[in-house]
Amino acid sequence: MSGHLSVVGLGPGDARWLTPEADQAFAQAHALYGYGPYLDRVPSRPGQARYPSENREEAARAAAALRHAAQGARVALVSGGDPGVFAMAAAACAEIEKGPEAWRTLDVAVVPGITAMLAVSARVGAPLGHDFCALSLSDNLKPWDLILRRLAAAADAGFVIAIYNPISRARDWQLAAAFEELRRRLGASTPVVFGRAVGRADEKVAITTLAAADPNTADMATLIIVGSSETRLIARPGRSPLVYTPRAVESVRV
Amino acid sequence: MSGHLSVVGLGPGDARWLTPEADQAFAQAHALYGYGPYLDRVPSRPGQARYPSENREEAARAAAALRHAAQGARVALVSGGDPGVFAMAAAACAEIEKGPEAWRTLDVAVVPGITAMLAVSARVGAPLGHDFCALSLSDNLKPWDLILRRLAAAADAGFVIAIYNPISRARDWQLAAAFEELRRRLGASTPVVFGRAVGRADEKVAITTLAAADPNTADMATLIIVGSSETRLIARPGRSPLVYTPRAVESVRV
Numbered sequence: 001m002s003g004h005l006s007v008v009g010l011g012p013g014d015a016r017w018l019t020p021e022a023d024q025a026f027a028q029a030h031a032l033y034g035y036g037p038y039l040d041r042v043p044s045r046p047g048q049a050r051y052p053s054e055n056r057e058e059a060a061r062a063a064a065a066l067r068h069a070a071q072g073a074r075v076a077l078v079s080g081g082d083p084g085v086f087a088m089a090a091a092a093c094a095e096i097e098k099g100p101e102a103w104r105t106l107d108v109a110v111v112p113g114i115t116a117m118l119a120v121s122a123r124v125g126a127p128l129g130h131d132f133c134a135l136s137l138s139d140n141l142k143p144w145d146l147i148l149r150r151l152a153a154a155a156d157a158g159f160v161i162a163i164y165n166p167i168s169r170a171r172d173w174q175l176a177a178a179f180e181e182l183r184r185r186l187g188a189s190t191p192v193v194f195g196r197a198v199g200r201a202d203e204k205v206a207i208t209t210l211a212a213a214d215p216n217t218a219d220m221a222t223l224i225i226v227g228s229s230e231t232r233l234i235a236r237p238g239r240s241p242l243v244y245t246p247r248a249v250e251s252v253r254v
Numbered sequence: 255m256s257g258h259l260s261v262v263g264l265g266p267g268d269a270r271w272l273t274p275e276a277d278q279a280f281a282q283a284h285a286l287y288g289y290g291p292y293l294d295r296v297p298s299r300p301g302q303a304r305y306p307s308e309n310r311e312e313a314a315r316a317a318a319a320l321r322h323a324a325q326g327a328r329v330a331l332v333s334g335g336d337p338g339v340f341a342m343a344a345a346a347c348a349e350i351e352k353g354p355e356a357w358r359t360l361d362v363a364v365v366p367g368i369t370a371m372l373a374v375s376a377r378v379g380a381p382l383g384h385d386f387c388a389l390s391l392s393d394n395l396k397p398w399d400l401i402l403r404r405l406a407a408a409a410d411a412g413f414v415i416a417i418y419n420p421i422s423r424a425r426d427w428q429l430a431a432a433f434e435e436l437r438r439r440l441g442a443s444t445p446v447v448f449g450r451a452v453g454r455a456d457e458k459v460a461i462t463t464l465a466a467a468d469p470n471t472a473d474m475a476t477l478i479i480v481g482s483s484e485t486r487l488i489a490r491p492g493r494s495p496l497v498y499t500p501r502a503v504e505s506v507r508v
Contacts, residue, residue, distance in 0.1 A: 016275035019368065024270065058501075082368075084375040086501070090383025093498035097488045104490040110376035112368050114273065114336075121338040122364035129344025130396075131404055133387035133413055141502040142384075150385055150411045157407035158400070159387055234351050236358040244347035247312075247340070248395040 003069035003106050006076045007083040007092050009113020010038055014199030017114045025076050025111050033065040034078030042078060058091040066095055066103050082115035086136045086164045116223040117162035120195030123205050125234070125242035127193060127225045130249070132160035137167070137174055144174065148181050155185040160231060160245055163224040167215065175215040175224075182226055186210055191227040191243050194218055207233070207243055257323035257360050260330045261337040261346050263367020264292055268453030271368045279330050279365050287319040288332030296332060312345040320349055320357050336369035340390045340418045370477040371416035374449030377459050379488070379496035381447060381479045384503070386414035391421070391428055398428065402435050409439040414485060414499055417478040421469065429469040429478075436480055440464055445481040445497050448472055461487070461497055 006025040011017035026032065026042050034042075036052035044050070053061045062077060069075040079088035089110045096103045121128045133154045139147060154161050161182075166175045182190075188211035196204040196219065206217060210226065218224060230249060233241040260279040265271035280286065280296050288296075290306035298304070307315045316331060323329040333342035343364050350357045375382045387408045393401060408415050415436075420429045436444075442465035450458040450473065460471060464480065472478060484503060487495040 011273070014275070016278065017273050017366065019265070019271050019273055021268070021270035082372045082376075084372060084380045084382045086383075089376070089380035090498055090501045093380050093383070093488060093496050094500055096496065097486075097498075104488065105492070108379075108496070110379065112271065112372040112376040114366050114368065115372065118336045118338060118366040118369065122336075122343070122366040125362075125364065126338050126343035126347050128338045128388075129340075129347070131387065131389045133385065133408070134382075135385045136501075143503070146412070146503060150413065153407050153411035154387070154413075157404045159404065159408075232351075234347060234358065238359070242347050242350065242362070244344050244351075246348055247344045247390075249397070249400060 004074045005069040006109045007089045008111040009082045011114035012119040012199040029076035030073045038078045062092040062095045082113040085115040119198040126244040130245040134162045136164045138165040161226040166218045193225040196222045258328045259323040260363045261343045262365040263336045265368035266373040266453040283330035284327045316346040316349040336367040339369040373452045380498040384499040388416045390418045392419040415480040420472045447479040450476045
């Protein structure tokens with residue numbers, strides 16, 4: 001019997017963002033693997049084994065799920081947001097690449113989800129309405145120098161920038177340095193959006209400018225969107241402004 | 255009575271990718287506006303008015319939906335994929351910006367969806383597993399020179415590139431020129447994924463290399479992912495390879 005591994009995206013916190021395909025993948029699984037708080041968002045089903053693990057243990061978690069699937073089980077590896085965006089799908093692929101040959105014969109499916117930048121963008125309007133990039137600010141897995149070069153290249157080329165993993169207890173200075181780099185390249189009034197825990201009860205979304213952007217506004221649950229020179233605000237009486245990046249660019253300004 | 259406009263993402267073709275929040279927004283709407291084939295994917299409900307329009311009429315469609323909402327109705331503006339990614343949310347914001355002051359008092363909500371690059375990525379593994387950008391190849395709304403400069407900047411900085419709107423009847427040479435530009439900057443064996451109509455009955459996904467990438471493989475329903483120097487394939491016996499970009503980069507290679 002051939003095993004099956006689904007790498008499943010939960011989307012951000014709101015259960016109304018969980019797709020029917022993801023729900024079905026959970027319902028069909030014999031076993032679920034995932035970061036504890038993500039697993040807690042999946043309803044319990046009788047006869048289904050659950051293996052919670054710590055946040056930073058992506059490789060070990062993926063390997064454990066693959067070992068289990070290789071025994072012929074139907075296993076779901078639970079991922080936050082979309083599994084393909086700074087989440088579990090790449091971790092699972094890396095384990096398959098270096099693991100036993102038998103893992104390459106498994107039936108592997110990735111079930112997409114709403115990734116954080118789409119949810120944050122939706123909350124404020126359409127800041128990702130033109131060309132954009134998504135970048136993880138974590139220098140655990142890549143050199144800091146490379147991150148700075150990518151921020152600079154993206155800003156200079158006129159991409160809106162979605163920043164994942166902006167800060168953590170162990171990485172406390174990088175976000176300030178990133179804003180510093182961006183301030184050298186983008187105007188002071190460039191819109192910046194901090195979207196924290198979007199879709200959860202403790203959601204907090206703040207719209208500010210690059211000049212005023214305070215790294216202390218962010219924590220591990222925050223996704224930041226930094227606009228391009230085209231990104232603008234639409235003031236609204238009694239409502240927070242809309243933030244959007246027009247689809248059209250009249251001339252080359254970068 | 256204050257009107258309400260929801261800009262709602264359908265996700266790609268598969269109904270199992272439609273979120274419960276989107277489904278609810280459709281159920282609550284008095285009127286639906288959208289590109290005909292997208293509207294056709296929303297179940298009919300008694301008493302609900304439907305206003306289909308042509309593909310290229312985004313601005314007029316958004317304005318019509320806003321006018322209707324301003325009369326006090328609950329209106330859903332139907333978008334493919336995610337409304338915030340090269341879709342209807344930015345078009346709606348642009349109309350609000352230039353429209354009558356009353357439109358700024360409307361209750362406006364964006365309902366996120368699975369955007370095409372996430373669905374294509376899920377089909378092949380995790381090509382977007384590291385830093386990436388999303389770029390529309392359409393030069394209807396921006397100069398071609400700017401598109402080329404962005405492709406070059408993204409490739410040089412090591413971003414994986416998701417290309418939206420790669421080709422159309424009126425834009426028949428741009429994709430070949432884009433591949434040409436990328437071949438000057440990325441290795442011949444760089445993985446390229448063509449994902450056509452993902453989630454629909456006529457879905458077709460092809461994995462190739464930058465050297466072999468044929469623009470004629472693409473049509474208007476295609477999303478293309480061009481890897482970085484880190485993107486690689488995992489061969490699997492009797493299955494198509496997995497395509498993935500590792501989360502870790504050991505050293506600065508760009």
